[in-house]
Amino acid sequence: MTPPPVTHRTAEENLGLGYLAAVLREDGFEVRVLDGWLAGLTASQLASAVMSGPVPLFVGFACYRSNMDSAVTTAALVRSGMPDVPIVAGGFGPSFHTGDFLAAGFDVVVRGEGELTVVELARFYRDGTPVLDSILGISFRAGDGVVHRPARPLIADLDTVPMPARDTLGLTLARRSPVHVQTSRGCQASCTFCSIVAFERLGGGPTWRQRSISGVVDELAALAARGVEHVKVIDDSLLEPPRDLSWCSALADEIARRGVRVALRGQIRADRVDDAVLAELRRAGFWSFACGIENFSPTALRRMAKRSRVENNVAALEAFRLAGMYVQAGHILFDHATTTGELEENWAGMARFSWTISKGVFTEMYAAAGTAYTRALARTGRLEAGPAAAGTAGLGNAVYAVADPAAAAAYAALKRWQRSHARIYDQTVDPLAAPKALAPRERPEFHQLCVALREEDLRFFRSVLDLVHAGACVAETVEFTEARIVETAPFYVRATARVEHAYRRAGLVYDAEDNPFLC
Ligand code: SF4
Numbered sequence: 001m002t003p004p005p006v007t008h009r010t011a012e013e014n015l016g017l018g019y020l021a022a023v024l025r026e027d028g029f030e031v032r033v034l035d036g037w038l039a040g041l042t043a044s045q046l047a048s049a050v051m052s053g054p055v056p057l058f059v060g061f062a063c064y065r066s067n068m069d070s071a072v073t074t075a076a077l078v079r080s081g082m083p084d085v086p087i088v089a090g091g092f093g094p095s096f097h098t099g100d101f102l103a104a105g106f107d108v109v110v111r112g113e114g115e116l117t118v119v120e121l122a123r124f125y126r127d128g129t130p131v132l133d134s135i136l137g138i139s140f141r142a143g144d145g146v147v148h149r150p151a152r153p154l155i156a157d158l159d160t161v162p163m164p165a166r167d168t169l170g171l172t173l174a175r176r177s178p179v180h181v182q183t184s185r186g187c188q189a190s191c192t193f194c195s196i197v198a199f200e201r202l203g204g205g206p207t208w209r210q211r212s213i214s215g216v217v218d219e220l221a222a223l224a225a226r227g228v229e230h231v232k233v234i235d236d237s238l239l240e241p242p243r244d245l246s247w248c249s250a251l252a253d254e255i256a257r258r259g260v261r262v263a264l265r266g267q268i269r270a271d272r273v274d275d276a277v278l279a280e281l282r283r284a285g286f287w288s289f290a291c292g293i294e295n296f297s298p299t300a301l302r303r304m305a306k307r308s309r310v311e312n313n314v315a316a317l318e319a320f321r322l323a324g325m326y327v328q329a330g331h332i333l334f335d336h337a338t339t340t341g342e343l344e345e346n347w348a349g350m351a352r353f354s355w356t357i358s359k360g361v362f363t364e365m366y367a368a369a370g371t372a373y374t375r376a377l378a379r380t381g382r383l384e385a386g387p388a389a390a391g392t393a394g395l396g397n398a399v400y401a402v403a404d405p406a407a408a409a410a411y412a413a414l415k416r417w418q419r420s421h422a423r424i425y426d427q428t429v430d431p432l433a434a435p436k437a438l439a440p441r442e443r444p445e446f447h448q449l450c451v452a453l454r455e456e457d458l459r460f461f462r463s464v465l466d467l468v469h470a471g472a473c474v475a476e477t478v479e480f481t482e483a484r485i486v487e488t489a490p491f492y493v494r495a496t497a498r499v500e501h502a503y504r505r506a507g508l509v510y511d512a513e514d515n516p517f518l519c
Pocket of ligand 1: 191
């Protein structure tokens with residue numbers, strides 16, 4: 001099962017649950033899949049759903065850090081109703097916050113990739129063998145202590161993994177959410193802040209693995225036969241070497257040969273994009289990408305250890321524009337060492353590409369557990385003290401300060417501005433970023449709204465930069481921001497009315513929570 005997370009995004013399917021169900025069924029186990037996010041279930045409704053069925057061998061939770069609290073609540077309710085049933089957690093959250101999950105009452109935590117481990121665990125709970133103490137990639141409580149078994153190597157050949165179970169397909173389609181497909185896992189880059197590479201490195205071995213084109217197209221064809229028209233390819237990085245232009249052509253050819261017609265959205269690195277690649281990916285069915293631009297300053301990109309340089313970012317965005325594709329440009333504006341010179345470079349880049357899809361100009365580097373960035377902050381004494389720094393509060397991200405006083409004054413202003421408008425950014429972007437199963441004619445209205453919000457943001461960002469260049473401190477930039485929020489309120493009232501009208505026309509519902517990262 002997966003409990004609902006705290007998030008500003010609307011619900012999407014959890015492909016991890018589908019993969020776990022598939023490998024367990026292949027091994028002869030009966031599996032019930034419960035997705036509390038897609039089904040809109042509270043923790044107590046989810047626990048009731050678990051307990052309404054036959055007593056299971058064990059109950060497994062697929063978790064991020066963002067649904068840890070609801071997982072803990074659900075697990076406690078299940079435990080009180082079925083005290084003898086073991087409770088297991090796996091996923092990014094338990095892998096990087098193992099001790100927190102065990103302390104919260106989970107019996108076993110699965111660290112890293114879960115398919116092989118969950119089958120061995122199920123056999124243990126059914127037959128008593130293999131014994132717990134021999135299973136790789138788990139941590140469990142034993143007496144007063146905790147046993148951390150060695151990591152499990154990653155699955156080398158992804159074609160050996162069965163296609164994911166699609167128990168929740170009806171819920172996904174009813175929400176007009178895209179269906180998820182995975183063609184590869186991991187990424188070969190090493191961005192300092194990235195939890196994905198940290199997760200892949202838990203098991204050792206290559207940090208990027210791929211499925212065959214025929215296997216991927218088999219899955220797309222099977223989904224299309226069940227009425228699926230919109231697919232989000234959830235690869236961490238679609239086009240890692242050895243994939244290249246010829247791979248894109250082969251994918252497009254195979255999709256055409258099989259007569260599969262699905263609209264595809266993917267995630268791609270800026271330094272892997274060019275006109276020819278996008279032309280072939282468009283032929284395969286891609287209409288939209290998320291691309292981690294992160295920054296328009298060479299010094300900031302170097303701190304992040306990004307492989308893409310500013311020129312790659314610019315060339316990629318120009319290629320997306322030429323290809324007529326929608327692109328959600330991931331951005332990280334602030335980290336501990338941001339300068340006003342870097343902010344100027346970013347203002348210029350954002351203004352040049354104001355048509356990209358993004359959730360407001362303010363973003364900051366998250367210091368997530370397990371990442372190289374967080375380790376470096378800790379090593380250099382930059383982590384702030386307090387419960388969040390220990391990873392036990394909020395969403396588990398550590399806290400640090402922006403060191404440069406002028407950049408810190410801009411940070412305070414932009415963050416206050418973002419808090420004031422986050423809801424409308426998130427609501428406007430969600431149909432294109434998630435993305436929803438929109439027909440091509442339904443997309444431009446949301447895109448025009450995104451651009452209008454972006455342009456207002458950029459005018460504000462410009463004013464803040466001018467203020468800090470004139471020597472304004474934090475109190476002065478925040479006071480300026482408060483006044484500007486009041487002054488521009490009519491614009492946001494009109495924009496909110498337009499967004500709600502667009503939602504009604506498209507038959508969409510925005511039922512997400514406020515952005516939890518802006519605390
Ligand atoms: S390119 Fe993206 S997925 Fe790859 S390491 Fe960097 S942030 Fe992570």
